[in-house]
Amino acid sequence: MTATDLPQGMTRDTISLLLGHPDPATLLTDEFQAAMQNAMNQPRSYAALQYGPEQGTPRLIQFLVGRLNREQQLTLQPDQVMIVAGATHAVDMIARLYARPGGVVLVEAPTYADSIHIFRDHQIDLRAVPMDEHGLLIPELERQLAALKGEGKSPAFLYTIPNFHNPTGITTSEARRIEVIRLAHQYGFLIVEDDVYRELSFEGIVPRSYYALANGEGVLSIGSFSKTLAPGLRLGWLVGSTGAIQRFVNCGTTQMGGGANPFAAHIVAEYCCEGYWEAHIARLRALYRQRCDVALSALREYMPKGVTWTQPEGGFFLWLTLPQSVLAQPVKQAALRNGVLVAAGNGFFVKPDDGDHNLRLAFSFAAPADIEAGIRILGQVIGQLSTSKVAQP
């Protein structure tokens, strides 16, 4: 990598536990290069450079329908899957088509910072529902739904990250998912599941998706190639009812621009149909599991008393809770001065103060030795800030 390839905020001598970027060594593999060559050497390869069908490249849709049906015991038809330019594109389209400015959307507290950003762009009234280590707190969700009803309002949808959640690493239990579906039916809101980490379970075990549990009724499900192949492809998928997918296919930007990223989609279709993706996912699970283990054992060794953290079973992140006397922002700044980048919790909350005592650590990007060193430094910084706090009159 050259210095200009480094993610935001990084310089050569920093350790980044900041961003949910895949390990750079997993990106430009021999298999990916072979798929690229093959995809460009077909009689109709030019189609990859033409405007594509609005719903997306048919070969990739066909592949995804087969895989989703196999993996999740679904009975999807090709008109229920759309190719999108990454999960981000899907979140933006859903916000635009399903919520009105001033309309209510429910999110988890905390949630993915960039989704908060997108919802704010659409002037959505965000209501945040707290979570514990099993997912959304159902009594709190129910309380907020009843209060909204009292105000004569009904949420357009609930946005949830059910597996290996960003930022906490938590997986919502199946029991909680069933309760959320019950409330969705009772109060008439849509469930939007952002499932971009689903494939990255360390043990290969994930609860049934909201889409599967609800038999597809009232659920839009989002997937992505960003975490399991390469974010630079800008490629993902959206699953919904035939009617919902038609709505996205017929929206202005899709009609005007054609299908999402036909060039990348042709290459990825070739890659997936050769069976390369499954093998790659298996390698990634082992790789990120090892990194998560390194992070967890460093946390046990180096974190001062009073710091707690989640135990992810997949994905890229874990979530620290600091003692009440220690604020995340000074920790972030002091860690940065010592060459370690971490995310303070504030950006992941609708009410930023709610994240005053949290940090998100990404274990996906840094090498194991750097993860260990980064957490050692972070532990020292937190230790110093807790002591200096206690010493103050």
Ligand SMILES: Cc1ncc(COP(=O)(O)O)c(C=O)c1O
């Ligand atoms: C929960 C979640 N959704 C969406 C994205 C972005 O996905 P994509 O690159 O497919 O747009 C991320 C990336 O960090 C994420 O964590």
